Amino acid sequence: MDDQAFYRKLYQIRCFEETVLDNFPKGVFPGTTHTYLGQEANAVGVLSNLAKNDIVFSNHRGHGHFLAYGGEPYLLFAELMGRSTGVCGGRGGSQHLHWNNFYSNGIQGGIVPIATGMALAEKRKGNSTIVIAFLGDGTLGEGVIYEAFNLASKWHAPILYVLENNRIAQTTPIEMTLAGSISARFSAFDIPFCELETSDVVVIYQKAHSWLNYVRQTQSPAGFILHTHRFGPHSKGDDTRPLQQISQMQTQSDPLTIHGARLTPESRTFIESEVKVEIQEAFQKALNDPFPKVLTEC
Amino acid sequence: MLTVLESLNQALYQVLEDDPLALLLGEDILDPYGGAFKVTQRCSTHFPDRVLTTPISEAGIIGVATGMALRGFHPVVEIMFGDFTPLIADQVINHLAKFRWMYNDQVRVPLVIRTPMGGRRGYGPTHSQTLEKLFLGLPGLKVIAANNLAAPGDTLYFAIRYEEDPVLFIEHKLLYPLSIFNESDDLKLLSLSVHSQSNYPIHKFIVNNAPPAQLTMISYGYMAELARQALLRLAYEEEIFCELIVPTQLSPLDIHPYLESIQQTHRVLTIEEGNLTLGWGAEIITRLVENLSPPIRIARVAAKESPIPASPPLEEDILPNLTDILKAVRVLMDPSQ
Numbered sequence: 001m002d003d004q005a006f007y008r009k010l011y012q013i014r015c016f017e018e019t020v021l022d023n024f025p026k027g028v029f030p031g032t033t034h035t036y037l038g039q040e041a042n043a044v045g046v047l048s049n050l051a052k053n054d055i056v057f058s059n060h061r062g063h064g065h066f067l068a069y070g071g072e073p074y075l076l077f078a079e080l081m082g083r084s085t086g087v088c089g090g091r092g093g094s095q096h097l098h099w100n101n102f103y104s105n106g107i108q109g110g111i112v113p114i115a116t117g118m119a120l121a122e123k124r125k126g127n128s129t130i131v132i133a134f135l136g137d138g139t140l141g142e143g144v145i146y147e148a149f150n151l152a153s154k155w156h157a158p159i160l161y162v163l164e165n166n167r168i169a170q171t172t173p174i175e176m177t178l179a180g181s182i183s184a185r186f187s188a189f190d191i192p193f194c195e196l197e198t199s200d201v202v203v204i205y206q207k208a209h210s211w212l213n214y215v216r217q218t219q220s221p222a223g224f225i226l227h228t229h230r231f232g233p234h235s236k237g238d239d240t241r242p243l244q245q246i247s248q249m250q251t252q253s254d255p256l257t258i259h260g261a262r263l264t265p266e267s268r269t270f271i272e273s274e275v276k277v278e279i280q281e282a283f284q285k286a287l288n289d290p291f292p293k294v295l296t297e298c
Numbered sequence: 299m300l301t302v303l304e305s306l307n308q309a310l311y312q313v314l315e316d317d318p319l320a321l322l323l324g325e326d327i328l329d330p331y332g333g334a335f336k337v338t339q340r341c342s343t344h345f346p347d348r349v350l351t352t353p354i355s356e357a358g359i360i361g362v363a364t365g366m367a368l369r370g371f372h373p374v375v376e377i378m379f380g381d382f383t384p385l386i387a388d389q390v391i392n393h394l395a396k397f398r399w400m401y402n403d404q405v406r407v408p409l410v411i412r413t414p415m416g417g418r419r420g421y422g423p424t425h426s427q428t429l430e431k432l433f434l435g436l437p438g439l440k441v442i443a444a445n446n447l448a449a450p451g452d453t454l455y456f457a458i459r460y461e462e463d464p465v466l467f468i469e470h471k472l473l474y475p476l477s478i479f480n481e482s483d484d485l486k487l488l489s490l491s492v493h494s495q496s497n498y499p500i501h502k503f504i505v506n507n508a509p510p511a512q513l514t515m516i517s518y519g520y521m522a523e524l525a526r527q528a529l530l531r532l533a534y535e536e537e538i539f540c541e542l543i544v545p546t547q548l549s550p551l552d553i554h555p556y557l558e559s560i561q562q563t564h565r566v567l568t569i570e571e572g573n574l575t576l577g578w579g580a581e582i583i584t585r586l587v588e589n590l591s592p593p594i595r596i597a598r599v600a601a602k603e604s605p606i607p608a609s610p611p612l613e614e615d616i617l618p619n620l621t622d623i624l625k626a627v628r629v630l631m632d633p634s635q
């Protein structure tokens with residue numbers, strides 16, 4: 001991918017999520033949502049390396065993963081709005097997505113052994129497909145993850161665990177609930193890992209490239225730890241952090257500013273205006289779609 | 299007028315104040331957030347040593363709290379969504395619910411697990427379920443369902459402070475903002491608790507100045523509020539007179555408090571938000587039929603056999619509503635059916 005294409009993807013996620021948050025109070029979206037603001041470079045950097053059949057298992061904060069995987073904004077908007085045209089016909093909503101080889105679920109941790117099993121299944125089939133599973137720092141509290149790491153290591157599952165450490169879980173800062181280091185959790189199971197403290201999509205892309213190759217070639221698991229920043233609330237309107245802390249993160253580690261510096265201002269503006277139109281059209285199209293028909297009578 | 303949320307919140311605060319053995323544990327329960335549904339608000343500010351925010355480790359926290367309970371504390375654990383109770387099932391089923399009996403009555407596990415259940419908020423398949431039926435009929439565990447009647451906070455307070463056995467305390471999400479209902483000009487609220495061995499209230503609604511009831515509705519939690527609305531509508535608009543029984547303790551089940559009413563009405567409708575098959579209503583009805591002589595006409599209102607969809611019209615279709623209750627009552631009252 002070239003610099004323009006990276007910027008377009010990053011901005012697409014940003015614009016999508018801002019549209020979601022702006023329209024939530026209008027009652028367009030039922031339920032709740034978790035936006036990916038600030039973390040865009042992780043999904044774009046990692047998933048821009050995917051081979052055609054690779055599998056992605058995502059979590060509650062999955063819109064950015066879905067878009068970076070190549071999912072259409074329109075199909076995601078429609079799902080979030082509960083329309084019949086959404087990726088799961090409106091059944092799933094924000095946290096429960098499936099499209100091609102992309103999956104997500106809303107129960108923390110439970111997806112990790114499942115993604116590991118998918119990796120083992122693909123390996124048994126004898127193809128070179130690998131799995132990328134996303135999980136957050138807070139989710140390291142769930143014990144089933146360590147059962148999965150152990151199985152993955154012993155059975156050599158071709159999976160990359162992408163650990164997005166935004167240093168907070170809902171409202172709880174990581175220092176309050178996480179003992180020990182994140183990387184030691186991988187090394188305890190002899191799973192090699194890469195650890196990055198950056199919001200630069202190009203750096204993440206390059207590192208992910210070699211680590212995905214490693215997983216594919218050795219047919220064994222690896223950890224990919226990304227220290228990152230959540231700019232928005234956990235879901236909507238529930239941020240208990242001081243504003244100053246958030247604005248500091250935004251000035252220092254905005255993936256759009258960091259990567260945007262590689263583009264001319266004209267090129268940035270051009271991409272942004274195109275993406276804005278794309279997102280606005282996708283939003284409007286979904287909004288005009290029908291709700292699913294109620295068929296059951298039992 | 300207090301809301302259910304305020305009543306429960308005050309009870310937690312009060313029990314921390316009154317009972318030095320009480321502890322609160324749960325995810326994101328500290329101020330200023332005060333829990334995903336705000337039920338623990340103010341508690342950590344005033345009792346910082348006894349309100350413990352936890353990692354996302356449902357099974358682990360329940361186990362740790364069980365250990366504390368076995369050694370004399372009165373822990374209260376909040377499981378953020380009832381949908382996460384399957385994660386604690388092993389701790390509950392194979393550990394904490396067994397200890398008292400398995401150790402020949404030598405120990406007690408005074409633990410309360412609070413959790414919000416229920417749908418109608420568009421949260422989708424993993425954040426909307428009514429799963430208490432998975433924990434009903436489990437020897438050693440009490441399942442209590444909050445309602446918006448009388449004083450739900452008192453029920454919670456009692457469970458935490460005085461209960462010797464583990465309690466799963468169910469709070470339907472839609473109850474939180476409701477005002478607590480006592481009595482009105484139209485409805486009289488009676489207590490059936492004297493007929494029961496339970497320490498938890500059993501409420502009965504009758505329509506004031508109505509002829510004898512022709513049908514008994516039995517419901518709990520948020521569905522009991524819908525049933526109460528149905529009761530009034532039927533009385534005023536259709537001259538169908540019912541009474542409504544609202545138990546707080548779902549399990550273990552004591553059928554005796556219900557018998558007198560159904561003996562008089564010969565018609566019973568159970569109303570629950572969980573799905574119909576092998577549900578709470580099935581057990582209630584079976585017990586009634588076993589204990590009463592025919593004829594009894596029976597029906598159940600419950601959710602359809604489906605996970606809970608996110609899309610609002612689909613969710614609305616799956617979950618039982620006021621119209622479903624009214625329809626079911628009319629069918630039961632129709633002699634030709």
Ligand SMILES: Cc1ncc(C[n+]2csc(CCOP(=O)(O)OP(=O)(O)O)c2C)c(N)n1
Nearest residue numbers: 061106107108136137138139168169170382
């Ligand atoms: C088993 C389970 N417990 C709790 C929750 C509620 N919950 C959803 S997201 C979240 C925080 C997750 O934090 P983290 O893993 O760090 O991901 P982040 O939100 O920071 O992306 C919590 C507690 C859940 N969905 N599933």
Ligand SMILES: [Mg+2]
Nearest residue numbers: 136137168169
């Ligand atoms: Mg986090």
